[in-house]
Amino acid sequence: xxxxxxxxxxxxxxxxxxxxxxxxxxxxxxxxxxxxxxxxxxxxxxxxxxxxxxxxxxxxxxxxxxxxxxxxxxxxxxxxxxxxxxxxxxxxxxxxxxxxxxxxxxxxxxxxxxxxxxxxxxxxxxxxxxxxxxxxxxxxxxxxxxxxxxxxxxxxxxxxxxxxxxxxxxxxxxxxxxxxxxxxxxxxxxxxxxxxxxxxxxxxxxxxxxxxxxxxxxxxxxxxxxxxxxxxxxxxxxxxxxxxxxxx
Ligand SMILES: [Zn+2]
Numbered sequence: 738x739x740x741x742x743x744x745x746x747x748x749x750x751x752x753x754x755x756x757x758x759x760x761x762x763x764x765x766x767x768x769x770x771x772x773x774x775x776x777x778x779x780x781x782x783x784x785x786x787x788x789x790x791x792x793x794x795x796x797x798x799x800x801x802x803x804x805x806x807x808x809x810x811x812x813x814x815x816x817x818x819x820x821x822x823x824x825x826x827x828x829x830x831x832x833x834x835x836x837x838x839x840x841x842x843x844x845x846x847x848x849x850x851x852x853x854x855x856x857x858x859x860x861x862x863x864x865x866x867x868x869x870x871x872x873x874x875x876x877x878x879x880x881x882x883x884x885x886x887x888x889x890x891x892x893x894x895x896x897x898x899x900x901x902x903x904x905x906x907x908x909x910x911x912x913x914x915x916x917x918x919x920x921x922x923x924x925x926x927x928x929x930x931x932x933x934x935x936x937x938x939x940x941x942x943x944x945x946x947x948x949x950x951x952x953x954x955x956x957x958x959x960x961x962x963x964x965x966x967x968x969x970x971x972x973x974x975x976x977x978x979x980x981x982x983x984x985x
Contacts, residue, residue, distance in 0.1 A: 738955045742929070742969045744907035745916060749929050751901045756925060758894040765887045769880055776876045779869045786862045793855045800848040807841045912958060919965050930961075931971040940964035 814834050821827045905913055919928045930939040935949050942963040944952075952959050953970045960967055 738957070739973055740907075741909055741912055742955075743974060744904070745912060745929055745967070746969075746974075748901065748904045748908055748913075748916070749927060751897050751904055752920070753927060755894055755897050755901065758890050758897070761890050762887065762894070765883055765890065769883045772876050772880050772883070776873055779873055779876075783866055783869055786858070786865050790855070790858045790862055793851055793858055797848060797851045797855065800844055800851060804841055804844045804848070807837050807844070811837050811841075915958065915960075916967060919960065919967060922965060927966070929967045929969060932968045933971075937961040937964060937966060937968060939966040944968065 811834055814830050814837075818827065818830055821830060908916070916928065927939070930937060932938070932944060932949065932952055935944050935946070936942065937944055939961060940963050942961065944961065948959050948968075951957060952968050953972070955970065955973050958967060
């Protein structure tokens with residue numbers, strides 16, 4: 738029974754390591770998701786900045802178009818002036834032309850404002866782009882690191898699963914199926930636990946003296962009647978193995 742418990746504890750140790758690695762395998766991609774969200778935000782920042790710039794370019798073109806249109810209008814009135822006979826009409830046209838010239842002046846002011854904004858936006862965009870591209874590069878590096886870490890964890894787990902196959906061969910079929918049954922019920926954490934001062938160290942409930950005696954005598958496998966975990970007496974494992982001196 739003593740070697741059986743030892744083998745079972747070895748198996749459980751491997752299982753617990755596998756369990757921890759599986760948990761890591763689940764958690765690691767979440768870290769990557771966070772980085773990817775950050776990356777997306779940064780890309781959005783570049784896009785927004787580009788949009789602002791594009792809008793200014795369009796506004797600027799619209800100004801140009803309107804100015805050209807107004808100038809065309811002036812040309813038209815100038816041509817009309819030559820054919821006008823009445824002074825009243827002549828004066829009215831001149832007034833119109835004046836009005837349009839004022840409008841052109843305003844449009845040109847607007848255009849200058851837009852161009853200044855474009856300069857600022859351009860500068861901001863270039864700086865932001867440079868900064869963001871550096872940040873994205875760093876994020877990518879971190880993501881690669883995470884991928885690598887995940888691969889390492891998977892490799893380690895696969896190695897342990899191989900070792901597990903070997904380790905379970907040392908456990909008797911009955912004990913193994915008992916262990917697996919309890920493990921399936923409990924889902925996480927150890928299922929083979931030491932008995933400490935007549936208490937189950939899994940659920941910290943008192944164990945009946947009769948059962949304690951049997952466990953200490955290592956007569957048979959007992960499960961805690963409160964939590965179902967398999968109990969063993971740790972003192973049993975500490976006892977010295979008889980030393981066999983090889984004789985020639
Ligand atoms: Zn218990």
